[in-house]
Amino acid sequence: MAEKSLRNRIIDASLHLFEIQGYHGVTVDRIIEETSSSKGGFYHNFKSKDELLYFIHDEFITYALTKAKEAYETHTTSTERICTIVQFFLQVFDLYKSHITVFYQESVYLKPEYSELIKKKRKEFKQILFRVLQEGVESGEFRTELPVNITTMSIIGMINWTYKWYRKDGEMSINEITDVFTDLIIHSIVHEDRRENEQVTQFFIKNR
Amino acid sequence: MAEKSLRNRIIDASLHLFEIQGYHGVTVDRIIEETSSSKGGFYHNFKSKDELLYFIHDEFITYALTKAKEAYETHTTSTERICTIVQFFLQVFDLYKSHITVFYQESVYLKPEYSELIKKKRKEFKQILFRVLQEGVESGEFRTELPVNITTMSIIGMINWTYKWYRKDGEMSINEITDVFTDLIIHSIVHEDRRENEQVTQFFIKNR
DNA sequence: ATAATAAGACCGACCAGTCTGTCTTATCCA
């Protein structure tokens, strides 16, 4: 097996350290120590510590955005789409928890140039979710009395907050969490008479 | 009107600055400049910058905890209790948004001694919410198929996340948000046949 | 008088980023 490049080792170590101690709680020297490398090695691979932070942000949001688009395109009903996005996003916690934590905790420290780039992609992501809900309301799948913007944010909130408490080795598996969250969301937004539990459940089991 | 003490002016300014730029993005000199005071004044009122951060954390969590206990004690059904807590917590955003932002963004930078103290109160708070849901399930008000721990976190998540997007001068008022969130939560956890919409709505209007 | 604050010089630690140099690998030419 090919050894990991220093660049990747730096990213992995930073992710881990930033997650626990925060961007400003971790010095470049600490990262170097962790990767058994040197200042030279670090600055050979990254223009600055800020650029490293940006890279981590971008890697995650780019991935999330791609997956959300994919989920939108490969499904037809709003219920399926929302379920797929929720499902995907929670599954990602097992792979990208550090990225996500850094993303939501440290983005204030992004330099303005970087910040702009990230903001754009974030907005795009939110738009997709918003659109799914909007279309669901219009098609009659979802309860019409719900203001779409607030509902969107409530869903984003409950999912995103997971990074604050989820532990890979905790008592709740990501699959359990996914099932419960999906159930809660379905109950809160889908019309009662449109809620075909069997079907939704089936949909999930076969997609896991 | 009595002038604000320097201590309070420092807290207000820090809150505002920390919220926008993060704890490490704000220097003590910047706080002094903002409050038209001095190093002497600052260190007369606070042992250190860390202590100031702790104070902000404590002020908020103490308030939240008190209110949650109060909500628990002054109501009898789980539905009323959960609604009151949700309602209260969202209303607090108008008053304590900066506290909340600092609380959720900067707690990693608390010194260990301080961190322990805060953690205790946070845990207590979570326990109250957990207990309300647990009792609601036991009494048959809430859907029994829901695992209480995950549901608790989903509610905490959708509420807490609000600090990321809510703007006092935005298009959605905190009252609208409260109504929608309550509606979503009621639909997601309360048994369909137990859901007396009229009653819940009434309960809200009279309490606002 | 005493406490609260202002003013601001100064210290020392810390830390991002630089600079010079070394070692390895790839390329090219005779």
Add this chain to the structure above:
DNA sequence: TGGATAAGACAGACTGGTCGGTCTTATTAT
């Protein structure tokens, strides 16, 4: 084939600035 050269990847000492915190002196209000 082998010697010369260039390029990339890293090592590590060093620098320059920043920032939290101290200290001293002066001022104001109760």
